[in-house]
Amino acid sequence: MIITSEKSIYDVLYVEDDSIAQKLLYDYVKSYNYPYNITLASSFEEAVEKIKNFRYDVVLADYYLGDGEGINLIKYLKGVPLIIITGAGDEEIAINSMKSGAYDYLVKSPQLNHLKKLSFTIENAVTKKNMDNLIQMHSQAIQDITDAVFFIDTRNRFIYVNDAFCKMYQYDKSEIIGKNLGTIWEKGGKVFEKFYDKKFSGDYYSVKSDGTVFPVSLTYTPIIQKDGEIIASVGIARDITEQKKTQLVLKKYSEHLEKLVEEKTKELREKERLATIGETATMVGHDLRNPLQVLINSIYIAKSSINEKSVGNHTIEEVATIFNEMMEQVEYMNKIVSDLQYYGKNLKPEFRRVDLEAFLYKIISEHANFDNIEYQVIIEPKANEIYFDKDLMQRLFINLFSNSQAAMKDDGIIKIKAVKSRKNYIITVSDNGRGIPEEIMPHLFKPLFTTKAKGTGLGLSVCKRIIEAHRGKIEVDSIEGRGTTVKLTIPELIEEK
Amino acid sequence: MNTKKILVVDDDLGILKSFETILKKRGYEVETAATAKDGIKLIKKTAFNAALLDIKLPDKDGTEVLKEIRKIRPGMIKIMITGFADIDNAVQSLNLGANAYIMKPVNPDELLRLLEEKLSEQEKNEMLTDDRISQWIEDRLNQLDE
Numbered sequence: 001m002i003i004t005s006e007k008s009i010y011d012v013l014y015v016e017d018d019s020i021a022q023k024l025l026y027d028y029v030k031s032y033n034y035p036y037n038i039t040l041a042s043s044f045e046e047a048v049e050k051i052k053n054f055r056y057d058v059v060l061a062d063y064y065l066g067d068g069e070g071i072n073l074i075k076y077l078k079g080v081p082l083i084i085i086t087g088a089g090d091e092e093i094a095i096n097s098m099k100s101g102a103y104d105y106l107v108k109s110p111q112l113n114h115l116k117k118l119s120f121t122i123e124n125a126v127t128k129k130n131m132d133n134l135i136q137m138h139s140q141a142i143q144d145i146t147d148a149v150f151f152i153d154t155r156n157r158f159i160y161v162n163d164a165f166c167k168m169y170q171y172d173k174s175e176i177i178g179k180n181l182g183t184i185w186e187k188g189g190k191v192f193e194k195f196y197d198k199k200f201s202g203d204y205y206s207v208k209s210d211g212t213v214f215p216v217s218l219t220y221t222p223i224i225q226k227d228g229e230i231i232a233s234v235g236i237a238r239d240i241t242e243q244k245k246t247q248l249v250l251k252k253y254s255e256h257l258e259k260l261v262e263e264k265t266k267e268l269r270e271k272e273r274l275a276t277i278g279e280t281a282t283m284v285g286h287d288l289r290n291p292l293q294v295l296i297n298s299i300y301i302a303k304s305s306i307n308e309k310s311v312g313n314h315t316i317e318e319v320a321t322i323f324n325e326m327m328e329q330v331e332y333m334n335k336i337v338s339d340l341q342y343y344g345k346n347l348k349p350e351f352r353r354v355d356l357e358a359f360l361y362k363i364i365s366e367h368a369n370f371d372n373i374e375y376q377v378i379i380e381p382k383a384n385e386i387y388f389d390k391d392l393m394q395r396l397f398i399n400l401f402s403n404s405q406a407a408m409k410d411d412g413i414i415k416i417k418a419v420k421s422r423k424n425y426i427i428t429v430s431d432n433g434r435g436i437p438e439e440i441m442p443h444l445f446k447p448l449f450t451t452k453a454k455g456t457g458l459g460l461s462v463c464k465r466i467i468e469a470h471r472g473k474i475e476v477d478s479i480e481g482r483g484t485t486v487k488l489t490i491p492e493l494i495e496e497k
Numbered sequence: 498m499n500t501k502k503i504l505v506v507d508d509d510l511g512i513l514k515s516f517e518t519i520l521k522k523r524g525y526e527v528e529t530a531a532t533a534k535d536g537i538k539l540i541k542k543t544a545f546n547a548a549l550l551d552i553k554l555p556d557k558d559g560t561e562v563l564k565e566i567r568k569i570r571p572g573m574i575k576i577m578i579t580g581f582a583d584i585d586n587a588v589q590s591l592n593l594g595a596n597a598y599i600m601k602p603v604n605p606d607e608l609l610r611l612l613e614e615k616l617s618e619q620e621k622n623e624m625l626t627d628d629r630i631s632q633w634i635e636d637r638l639n640q641l642d643e
Contacts, residue, residue, distance in 0.1 A: 289580040289601040290509045297515030300605040304522065334602065 009035045010126060011054070015047040015061040015070060016040070016085075021108070025060075028115045036122070044068030051076045058122050058129075060085060060106075063093055071097045079133075081125040085114065103128060148216075148237040151223075154230055156181040168239055170209040186213055197222050197230055206237060215244045277343060288337045295330050299323050335402070339458040342395050347469035349389035351493050356384045356418055356427075363397050372410040383418040386425055387493040392466045399459040400429045400486055407433025407484060423492045424472075430485040436478035444476055501616055502526045502543060506536035506562070507551040507578070516549065519605050533557035540566050540573070546616055547574035549608075550595075552586060560586070563593040572623075574615045578603065 016022045022040055029036050039056070041047035044067040051059070051073065059077060061070030063086045070084055081103035086094045094105035103125040106114040142149045148165035150158055158176050166173055169184055182188035186205040201219040208214065216237040222230045303323055357379050364375050404414045408431060418427045436444070440451060445464045460476075463486075467474045472490035503525045505516045513529040520527045528543065530536035533554045540548065548566070552559035559577060566575065576597045577590045587598040596615050599608070 290512060292602040294509070294511040294515055296602045297512075297519055297605055301515065301518050301522070330602070 009037050010057040010122065012036045012038050012122065013047065013050055013054075013056040013059045014038050014040050015042075015044070015059065015065065015073065017042050017062065017066045021062070024112065025115060025118070028112070028118070032119070034119055044070075044073070047073055048076050051080070056080055058083065058103075058125050060122075063087075063090065063097065071100050071102060074101045079129070081129040083121055083125055148235075148239075150176075150235050150237075152181050152233045152235065154232065158183075159232065165237075168208075168237070169206070175209070183207075192220070203240065215240050217243075274343075277340075278345065288333060292330060292333055292337070295333075296327075299327055299330070335398070338395060339399070339462050342392070342462045343458045343465065347392060347465055349392055349466075349469045351387045352390055354386050354388060354390060354393075356386050359390065359393075360397065360416055363394055363401070367398050367401065373405055373408060373412045373414060376413060376415045378415070379418040380420060383420040383425055383427075386418075386490070388470055388490060389466075392469065396463045396466045396488075397429075399463050403459060404429065404431035404433060404484070407431055407435070420492075425488075425490045425492065427488040427490070428485055429488075430483060432483040435480040435482055435484055436476070437480055441476070441478065445474075500524065500526045501546040502528070503612070504528050504530065504536065504539055504543075504545045504548040506530045506533065506548065506554065508532065508553075508555050509551075512551075519609070523609055533562045536562065537565055537569070540569055544570065545573055546619065547576065547612060549576050549578055552577055552579040552590070560589055560593055563590060563595055567594045572619065574612075574619055576608075576611070576615070 014022065014025060016025070019042070022042070026038060026040070029038060039050060039054075041050050044065045047059075047061065047065075050056075057080070059073060059080055059082045061073055061082060061084060063070045063084050071082075074082055082101070084094060084097040084102045084105045085108060086097075086105060087108050088110075091107065094107060097105055104121050106117060106121055108114050143162050145162065146164050148168045149160075149162040150165050151160040153159045158179050158181070161169075161171070161173055161176055165171075166176075169176070176183070181192065182190075184206050185192065186207055199219075199221045201217070203215055204218050205213050206216045217240045218238075219236045220233060221235075222233045224230050303320070306320075357377060360377050360379075364377075401414065405412070413432055415430045416427065417430075418425060420426075445460050446457070460474075464474050467488055467490070470490050472488060475487045475489075476484065477487065478484040503520050505513055505520070505527065506529070507513050507516075508531050510531065513531065517527045517529055528539055528545075530539055533556050536548070536550070536554075539545075550559055550562060554562065559579070563575060563577070566573065571594070575595045576599065577587075577595045578599055578601055579586065580601050590598050597611055599611070
C-alpha cells in the first residue's frame with residue numbers, strides 16, 4: 001500500500017485500444033518529461049493481465065475498449081486509483097464512472113486539453129488515494145486501540161466513538177452518538193466547559209451507562225483547521241481504575257511504612273534512653289548498696305549495744321525512736337535504689353503460683369508500718385490463686401502502697417480488691433487520699449516525673465514496666481480530694497512456667 | 498564446742514568493720530580481707546568454717562574466687578554478697594558451690610540466721626563424717642580381731 005506521495009516516479013498503466021491516442025499521450029508525457037513510467041495495454045484483457053502482475057500507482061483507462069468497458073477494471077484494481085477517459089459529450093458516462101468508484105475522469109478533446117490536465121489529474125488521484133489510505137489506517141487504528149477514543153463536534157455532541165469506548169462506557173455506538181459530552185462525566189463534565197477549545201489532559205472521573213463512576217486519564221485535543229476554526233475535538237480516555245487501586249495500595253503501604261519507621265525510631269530512642277537510665281541505675285544502685293549495708297549494720301550494732309543501758313540524756317526509748325527514724329531513711333534509700341534498678345533492668349518475670357491474700361498481707365506487714373492507715377483486703381476466692389513474679393509484683397505493690405500512704409494524712413483507708421473476670425485478674429488498690437490533680441494525670445507514667453520532694457519519679461514507671469512485663473496493664477483513676485484508684489489487669493497464665 | 502571461724506572479704510572497709518563487729522558480738526572468731534588475693538591467702542592458712550564474699554572485688558571476680566577456694570576448702574561455707582541482683586550471676590555462683598547468694602543490704606538478723614543454719618548443717622555433715630570414720634575404724638578393728 002502506497003501511503004505517501006513522496007514517490008518520485010509513478011508507475012502508470014494506460015489502457016487504450018486506439019494506437020493513435022496511445023501515441024499522443026505517450027509522446028506528450030515524454031515531451032514534458034513527466035515522471036511517469038507508462039505501461040501500455042491495448043485491450044481490457046491485457047490490462048487485467050498486467051494489473052494482476054504488477055501494482056501500479058494509477059491506471060488510466062479509456063471507457064470504451066474493444067473487449068470491455070474501462071470502468072470494469074475497478075474490480076481488479078484493489079484500491080489502485082482509476083482515471084476514466086471518455087470521448088467528448090460522454091460526461092454522463094464519466095459521472096457514472098465516478099459513482100462506480102473511479103477517482104477522476106478526463107474528457108478527450110481535439111485540442112488535447114485532456115492531456116494538459118493529465119498531470120494534474122494523476123497527481124490528484126494519487127494524493128487522494130494516499131489520503132484515503134491514511135484515513136483508513138487512522139480509522140482502523142482508532143477503532144482497534146484499547147483506549148476509548150471519541151470525537152465531539154463544536155456543540156459538544158459525540159460524533160464518533162471507537163469500540164473501546166463502547167466497551168469502557170457500556171454504550172452502543174448508536175446510543176451515544178449525538179449525546180452531549182457531559183453524559184460520560186461526573187457532574188456533567190462541568191470541569192471541561194472552560195477547556196473546550198484548548199488541549200488538556202488529566203485524571204477525571206467518568207460515568208458508565210449504568211452510573212458506575214471510574215477514574216480515567218484523559219487527553220483532549222481540539223482539531224483546528226488552518227484558518228483557526230475548530231471543527232471538532234478528539235478525546236482519548238484510559239481506564240485507570242487498576243492504576244489508582246495500585247497507587248492507593250502503594251500510598252497506604254508507604255504511609256504504613258512511614259508510621260512504622262516513626263514508631264521504630266521512637267522505640268529505639270526510648271530504648272537508648274532506657275539503656276542510659278539503666279546503666280546509671282545499675283551504677284547508682286551498686287554504689288548506694290554498700291553505705292546502706294553499713295548503715296543497717298551500724299543501726300543493728302547500736303541497737304543491740306543500748307539494749308541494757310541508757311545513752312546520755314536520752315532514754316532508751318528515745319534512742320530507739322531515732323534509730324527507727326534512721327531505719328526509715330534507710331528503707332527510703334533502699335526504695336530509690338530498687339526503683340532505679342527495677343527501672344533499668346530488663347524485666348523477665350518468673351511466673352509462680354501465688355496465694356494473693358497471703359502475699360499482700362506479707363507486704364502490708366513488712367512495708368506498711370503506719371499506725372494511722374487501715375488496710376482492707378477483699379479477694380474473690382477465684383482470684384486468690386494467681387501466677388506472677390513475686391519479686392516484681394512485691395515491688396509494684398510496695399510502690400502503690402507507698403504512693404497511697406504519701407497521699408493520706410491520717411485515718412486513711414487503703415482497699416485492695418481482687419476479682420477474676422474471664423481470662424483476667426483485676427486487682428484494684430484504692431485510697432481515700434488527696435487524689436491527683438488533673439494536669440498531672442497525663443504525666444503519671446513518665447519516668448523521672450515526680451511531684452514529691454523526695455521522689456525519683458520512677459515509682460509508677462516501674463509499676464507500669466512490671467505490669468507490662470506480665471502482659472497486663474495499669475490504669476489510674478483519681479478524683480482530687482477524694483482519692484485514687486489504681487487498676488491492674490493481669491491476663492491469666494495458662495501454663496505454669 | 499569450739500568457736501567457729503568466719504572470714505569476711507569485701508573491698509569496703511565500712512562493711513568489713515561492721516560485719517566483723519556483728520559477727521564477733523555473736524561469738525564468732527572473725528578475720529577480714531579487702532582483696533581476693535588476701536582472702537585466698539588467709540583461707541589457705543586458716544580452716545574457716547564460713548566465708549562471706551563480695552562478688553565484686555577490685556582484683557578478681559567473685560566467681561573466680563569461688564572456683565579457687567572450692568579447691569582449697571570444699572567444706573567451707575561460702576556466702577556470696579552482692580550489690581546488684583543478677584540471676585545469671587546467682588545461678589553461676591550456686592553452681593560453683595556457693596551455699597547462699599544474698600543481696601546488699603541484708604538484715605543482720607537474717608544474715609546471722611542464715612549463717613547459723615548453714616553452720617549447723619556443716620556440723621551435722623562433719624559429725625556424719627566422724628561417725629563414718631568411727632564405723633570404719635571399728636570395722637577394721639573387728640576385721641583385725643578375726
